[in-house]
Amino acid sequence: MKKAIFYLLASIILFSNCNNTEVKIKKPKLVIGIVIDQMRYDYLTRFADRYQEGGFNRILNDGFSLENAHYNYIPTYTAVGHTSIFTGTTPSNHGIISNNWYDKSLKESIYCVDDSNYKTIGNEGNVGKKSPHRLYTTTVTDQLHLAQNMQGKTIGISIKDRSAILPVGHTANAAYWYDGSNKNQWITSSFYMDELPSWVTEFNTNNKADDYLNSTWETLYDIKTYTQSRTDDNIFEKNLNGQEKPIFPKDLKKLRAQNGNYNLIKTIPAGNTYTVDFAKAVIKGEQLGKTKFTDFLTVSFSATDYVGHRYGVSAVETEDTYLRLDKDLADFFSFLDAEVGKGNYTLFLTADHAAVHAPSYLQSLKIPAHYMDTKKFRDYVLNITQKYFNSKELIENVSNYQIFLDKEKIESLGLNKEKVAQKLADEIMNFDKVYKAVTARTLQTTNFTDGIMNSLQNGYNQKFSGDVLMIPFPATLISSRKGTSHGSGYSYDTHVPIIFYGNGIKKGRSSKKYDIIDIAPTISNLLKIEAPNGTSGIVIEEVLEK
Structure with missing residues (x-):
């Protein structure tokens, strides 16, 4: 009898210990924060049956998707969105209240990242005179640097300067953005360094942009299959300069001179492909994910925003851009597997804001706009x-x-x-x-x-x-009657995807309401570091493995 009681007690203690034991999860070698400029949540569902397995569907099936995630502030603009994602707080705390705003002390309009104290690194132009000095709180990347005694690397990249600079905060090793026009160079600011690394110079010399621009933008698939979009020829879209109608095909080689030369790449799907090209070069050139410290790379895809503004939410151009972005993401994820290693990285994917259907289009359907x-x-x-x-x-x-x-x-x-x-x-x-x-x-x-x-x-x-x-x-814009924009606090602008994937992330999905400011404290918790100093978001516990 005593022996039976002994074994029973031993079993209870063993079972209790098993239940209280957490699985020790190694920290990722690399964290990648992906922001897709102007991506509505419903682009995941509208085009779901057209996405391939390795892109959006890979992280949806093997990661954790928040289906009811929103921005919890006004205005929903690019600079504000990127800042809020990585600071874990709203403009009331972090200080980036728009892309441009009126400065009450200077009594003039200012741009969020302009800073004349620094110079362009990469060419003799002025578009590199930038810094994050108007950002008043830390980012998750700042906190990672502090936690690792400034070891590891944090780097931001985007075609847009603000989308490269603001996510990586004050202590970044680098932020790179694209200087198009007749320059065709990825550049940075003297805030970060005195000269470009050799791998950036080499990338600029390879001149991949011409390969993309000396071509024709045609739909990825037969245009008749784009049933989730309006007809290609309609009155709700803007033309590229030199085009009589905003229709396919678009002869880029012929149109580039009238559309800012290299700037044209920002407004076509190849702008996203070009960003992936540069992201790969960053990871290889800086050997990200190769040391005992955790590195952090922020990647913002801007071409989606330029396309969205010009053509609107329901355009064939927009659908085709996301189908092509899906392929770019599949390529990037495969690269991460090979270069960093499966299980060695964690990523999240979200958007800096969404967008409204063109009010003129809504008006044609008798919807108030x-x-x-x-x-x-x-x-x-x-x-x-x-x-x-x-x-x-x-x-x-x-x-x-x-x-x-x-x-x-x-x-x-x-x-x-x-x-x-x-x-x-x-x-x-x-x-x-x-x-x-x-x-x-x-x-x-x-x-x-x-x-x-x-x-x-x-x-x-x-x-x-x-x-x-x-x-x-609702559905009010101050722009022209063609194309679309964003900035409001209504759901069409606030509802965006948030998907976590990789090391330390569960598989699943949730329809609970979460705010964009919850990303930074969640990633901070995953990395076991202090959250950004202005954080007002919460840790999304259900996405994390314990």
């Missing part, structure tokens, strides 16, 4: 200040759906700034394209816990944002 005339709106605002305060000199700037007041002028007239701002917020509600309006003071003193006003509050930065902020009606 609008275009806002910014000059008409500014005149409307000035008439308000004239009517109630007998002056048209109280407005310093109107941009990004924000009004900046001239506080010195208001004070000189003996007016109260808060009363002027509130009167403007009340009165501009009568403008036909404005759906909601609120003062900065309200955002500072009221806590909006959910909905679109919460998104506006998350995007509001007390130091940099305006005095009155507006939200237009």
Whole structure:
């Protein structure tokens, strides 16, 4: 009897120990953060049966997909999206409130990464005078460097400068972007280095861009099979310069001179292929994933955004771009297997924002949609200040759906700034394209816990944002009636894919609601490092192996 009790107790202890034992997971040698510019979540589902096994479907089937992931702030622009992904927080904390915005202290419009303190490395031009100095928090890549005592390498690449610079933060070894026009070079800033590495110079010398541009863009498959898109010849898309209609085929060799020469590569699917070419060169040239330290590479695909803006959400060009990107990703993943090794890397794939269907197209279907005339709106605002305060000199700037007041002028007239701002917020509600309006003071003193006003509050930065902020009606743009854009807090702009894959990641999917700012703390947890210093997101526990 005593022996039986002994064995029973031993079994219970052994079982308990087994349940409490975590599987020790080795850290990845390389983390890759992939951002696809302007990718809507439904591009995964709309084109699902056309994707091959090795691209999107590989990471969907073998990784963890968040099917209800959203941006939780306004505005949904490129610089803001890339920053929020890697900082784990919103513009209210990290300070990047748009691509361009009005600087209240300088009293001029500024660009998010411009910095005249540095020079271009790679050529004698000015497009390399950049740095992340306007980013006020750390990124997950910064934290990885700090955790490893500045060992390991963190590098960002993209055709767009802001998409290369902002993800890798302040301590990056390098950020590279493409200088097109007549230059055709991948360049960087003296913020990072004094001269280009030899492998970058060699890549630029190989001149792959001409191979892509001296060709014709035709659909990957028979154009009749593109049933998820509108007919190729329609009135809702912009032409390339030199084309009478925005249709296939597109003779790139003939059109390049009229479309910025090498800049044309940004606006075609080959721009993504070219980015993969450079990503491979980075990994080989810098020997990423080859040491005992974890390296981090951020890769942003920008051609999808240029194509989307020009042709819109439902264009054959957009569908073809994603089918070709799928092939590029399959090629890149196979390269990672061979160069870094299966099980040695972790990646996530997401987007910096999504996009709305062209409002003109929605209008043709009798769906409410609008275009806002910014000059008409500014005149409307000035008439308000004239009517109630007998002056048209109280407005310093109107941009990004924000009004900046001239506080010195208001004070000189003996007016109260808060009363002027509130009167403007009340009165501009009568403008036909404005759906909601609120003062900065309200955002500072009221806590909006959910909905679109919460998104506006998350995007509001007390130091940099305006005095009155507006939200237009759904499906409202200030661009032309052809093509599309983004920037709102509505689901068509906020709903994006988030897929985790590789070392330390479970297989599965979830329809729970998560925010884009949850990526950075999740990757930080996987790497067992401190999260970025402004993080307001959460760790997505269900994606991580334990």
